Amino acid sequence: MTTPLPAGFQTAAVEAGVKPGTSRLDLALFISEAPCAAAGVFTTNLVCGAPVKVSRERLPRGTARGVVINAGNANACTGEQGIRDAQAMATAVGQAIGCPGEDILVCSTGVIGRLLPIEKIVTAIGVAGEQLSPTTESFDKAARSIMTTDTFPKQVTRELHLAGGSVRITGVCKGAAMIAPNMATMLGVIMTDAKSSPEVLQEALSAAVADSFNCISVDGHESTSDSVILLANGLSHVDCTGGEAKVLFAKAVADVAMELAQLIIKDAEGASHFVTIDVTGCRSREEAFKIAKTVADSALVKTAICGADPNWGRIVSAAGYAGVPLKEEEVSLWVNGIALYESGVPLAFDAAAASKSMRENRDIHIDLRLTHGNGSIRFWTSDLTKEYVALNADYTT
Amino acid sequence: MTTPLPAGFQTAAVEAGVKPGTSRLDLALFISEAPCAAAGVFTTNLVCGAPVKVSRERLPRGTARGVVINAGNANACTGEQGIRDAQAMATAVGQAIGCPGEDILVCSTGVIGRLLPIEKIVTAIGVAGEQLSPTTESFDKAARSIMTTDTFPKQVTRELHLAGGSVRITGVCKGAAMIAPNMATMLGVIMTDAKSSPEVLQEALSAAVADSFNCISVDGHESTSDSVILLANGLSHVDCTGGEAKVLFAKAVADVAMELAQLIIKDAEGASHFVTIDVTGCRSREEAFKIAKTVADSALVKTAICGADPNWGRIVSAAGYAGVPLKEEEVSLWVNGIALYESGVPLAFDAAAASKSMRENRDIHIDLRLTHGNGSIRFWTSDLTKEYVALNADYTT
Structure with a gap:
């Protein structure tokens, strides 16, 4: 099963050495070649990961370029050093692709309460920056690299045919428990080449999450790191900021979120039903x-x-x-x-x-x-x- | 380990045929020969068993004579028939020991949503009425008969030496999950020969439960049937309604409740810690x-x-x-x-x-x-x- 990315998006996945063991992909980039309108929804847990604090402050935003995600360490309950490490991850991505660090969002999933091996991660980000690719193979690797106890990668795409042309919405997520063992969290990235504004995106994403990711529960334990980020780079040149296009676009985002959320429950840890x-x-x-x-x-x-x-x-x-x-x-x-x-x-x-x-x-x-x-x-x-x-x-x- | 009853209390346990299988004690009486001041604390679940509805209405009370408990069927979610059955249990006990049915409290624990085999139970109550005894052996049988998935009976006693003489407080409870499989619930009966009033008892019991039974959780699932009943028959002739005696008595009731509550956690289903x-x-x-x-x-x-x-x-x-x-x-x-x-x-x-x-x-x-x-x-x-x-x-x- 191959899931295509929207126009102008590229991904990469590498082994940063965060997940225990060897030869395990654990760091992914989801990057747009053009600046994106961006929105996010985050955990309401008052004990939240440093990446949540850093990313939440940067959204909604009109100039985002992408998301970096590591698995194996949630960078949560890590104090001031955790904040600096999350910022350093974004800065490293900015240097790799040529943009301000502030235009990069950060997510981490994994064990709580340990400092990131930040030097390994920054090195890995440099390598990943060289490997960005728009192929479905690359996207599949990226989807796998953010898995923790997930047993399969979770990708969903929709093609939306509007009066002004077609747009694509493609999402990826991970999660198999609200907090999975050792690791943590539900994370989702939804990318689209639709043209939108941060405000319209935020409205669409908040509504979509309320009926999807916020309507699932594996164990009721609210994660420190739950994050869903929506990026729209506008490269389809199809305006989805008003009228029927706005409504249909919001509906399609909701569909993608719903299908991703259900994939998480279908992959719930140890579940048989x-x-x-x-x-x-x-x-x-x-x-x-x-x-x-x-x-x-x-x-x-x-x-x-x-x-x-x-x-x-x-x-x-x-x-x-x-x-x-x-x-x-x-x-x-x-x-x-x-x-x-x-x-x-x-x-x-x-x-x-x-x-x-x-x-x-x-x-x-x-x-x-x-x-x-x-x-x-x-x-x-x-x-x-x-x-x-x-x-x-x-x-x- | 034998746990003595306070003066004037008798118990009995028989096989009513409610629990599946044969030769299983499943019905117990806890009876005072003299009228008791009585208080109760019950589940706050809005879906509650018929016995909870019937007993709650009867407490606090100055003329209670005892408690009847069956295990194997919670008589919960059973509609109007369930109410009639709970009342019939109390009436049968009243006939057996010679008091109005209203002076008897009722508890049931077991599967939710099935009607009681009320004829079997009424017959068994008649038999139990003939077997009432003040011995520790009889009390031990009664403590065992109310067990569901419990692995050991739970009894606690305290002797309180006051200026006016000694009083004894003896409690019994069951429970191994907030709702145990097929069966249900935490139930407790605390008996004392202290002299008290319904109001003073209610105050002491509510405070004791707040720090004991309400501070334990096996699985967070709030039962339909949780009930704790305190009976004081006054046969020690030691007045515990005021002054230092009231304070020391309340403290001893709290101690008994605390120890009983901890026994439930020590017997929590499948637990290793x-x-x-x-x-x-x-x-x-x-x-x-x-x-x-x-x-x-x-x-x-x-x-x-x-x-x-x-x-x-x-x-x-x-x-x-x-x-x-x-x-x-x-x-x-x-x-x-x-x-x-x-x-x-x-x-x-x-x-x-x-x-x-x-x-x-x-x-x-x-x-x-x-x-x-x-x-x-x-x-x-x-x-x-x-x-x-x-x-x-x-x-x-």
């Missing part, structure tokens, strides 16, 4: 979100799904402590289309058939309906397996 | 509580402890998303007495020694210090192991 949670009939989207996230983060719901166990009481009881006012008689539940609980009353159902449906389908659909209003959310999560525990029980030492 | 989390230097107890609970509920913190992995970034990053305003430079962390992070800067430490300390000690101490004020909390949790997943992955079917 892909779980879609629909919560409808709430007073607001916010209340629906709270319920969906509480259900998604319940270890008991997740282990029941792992075991193909239609133990629906765990789902309903999780809704009960989500912080949303509700009464049992206002709640109904379906799992994989099987009605289990209606208006506060348990329904007779074929437990063996329900369990079979959960065991034989990787996709699980939880459909929780309330009677309060029209607020709804769609949320995605994974199950909790012994493999998740094994993956996360022993890393830094 | 007992984790004490101290959070100090906060603006308030509430902020300290939020941070401690967020750390305790993080699957990544829990798996790191399981793996004896001093991956302290997971602890600090959990504090960062607890909803408490903080800056990294206001946070310091010790684990098992080893300084890992000070004022936002990672410290050099001997990772192998830290890991050894975590591997060789069942007790883990997380000491998280902020610089905001004097608010603090002590919280207990367990680690997350493959055994927890196995225990919870396949039950109802």
